[in-house]
Amino acid sequence: MNLLGLLAFVALSGGAYAIEAGKDQSNSQVQFGYAIDLVNFTSIQSYNCLRQKGYTYAFIGVYHPVGDGSVLPRAAANIQNAVTGGFHVFPYFLPQPQSRKSGAQQLGEVIEYLGTYKLYTKQIWLQVTSPINWPNNKQGNVAFISGILQAANRYNVKVGIYTNWYDWEQITGNWRLDGHQLWYWSVFGTGFNAESAPNVDDFRPFAGFTHSHGAMKQYGIGLYDCQANFNRNIFVSQNAKFAGESVALKQ
Template identity: 40%
Template sequence: MLLKSVALLSVLAVLCHSASVSVKVLPFVDSSLPVKFREVIAEAAPRVPPNLASYAFAVDLSVPVSLSQLQCLKQAGYSAVFVRAYNPAGQGSFDTNSCNTIQNAYNAGLGTEIYMTPQPASSKQGYQQLDEIYQGLTARGITIRSVWIQVTSPTNWPSNANNNVNFINSIVSRARQYGMTVGIYTSYYDWNQITNGWSSIGNDVLLWYWNVLGGGVNGETPASFADFRAFGCWTTPSVKQFAQVEQVCQFTVNRDVYAAGTMLKAADAVEEDGKIYAGGFIQGSQ
């Protein structure tokens, strides 16, 4: 009987060891990322280079972030954060998590930009989706000075380029009515696939382009605009996303650079009326 018990325990030990070896860390999944980069385990990001005169560093994110994490981000050498204010899930909806993140970013001394991941397949028009952001943030005492529209992942967009152009244009037109600066987050490939290279969006629209070889540190491209090539109506960018799915201060982000000197002071986030002003920090490349 003793021998049987020992044998049974040995078998269980082997099974338990096998089970522990087979356990895998679940990948970070972000539906806003290009399809092939979504399922990547986030790695620690390299440090921000000190005393880099030409470029300043930012991160973009779609998850709620605490004040302490954003204070850590500031101490790590980042100057701004791009916060998602529209969630494309389902029919699309205002991302309420953005409110606290914007407030925390201000308290941490960071500049804040707002971006939306619209839902082009929704029954709601593009301008209605922007209205939801405007109303959601305004109701919480946050005034938006600019908005960036994510136009990536062609598989998430209808195949009719004209319809896509009309959808994007409705957002841009509404943003102009609100007096906002408008920017587009896209790439050479994405823009051509989704809009057929639309080139008349307007010279006042800024560009935030991404060029990443893959998720994680090994997929980074140089933190500069040296790889930019003109497309659409843009001959120069304002922001570049050069890294995706990396960890900074214990949360997962994508990393960006913008031309140093093109951003307002974080103190300008609050004016005399006491409201928080989000967006309008990135002024365009000089």
């Protein structure tokens, strides 16, 4: 399974829970940090509330993969709200792999859009999930992803990969990709009761992603709290490398 249809990381939940960042359930020597991800527009007050519950990073969707793909018009305001609400913020990019536009063109739209609003980031996350939405052409899919990575290099932007072992194998044929951080998903369904454990004990090496301590894990989707719909994630605190690469607001 994966994050849902057209708007990716958002899955709406019918109920509300009093949700706080979870406690480490694995080795006591490992300390985890907590993050949210979402795509729908969220208020500063909601971000403030979530920040007070222990989440420190926000990963915010910026692209709509419908038709040929387009930038989400309120993404910049959403990012600005999250920064004001106290989060380190990273954009994530769900491309349209069946677009008439190349992956490089789509990424260019995102970077230029953010620049228009004076939002600058050293890292963006690329979502490679939902094999059904990708062409049945693994070689072509690898070329599409490669085009995005090459374009990011020209923009001097690092790319993290959001996927898991199954999606990556189905979409790319287990293409080995080295030198990129991993964000993997592991959930049993939508909602608080369908979360996996808030640890990385279920990590399995694949392609060039070989070590769980360098990864971030999405363990819950379709959550609702602080008047916001969001998903939540953990990462190993002492190995987090992206703290200084979040979105910067420049005047």
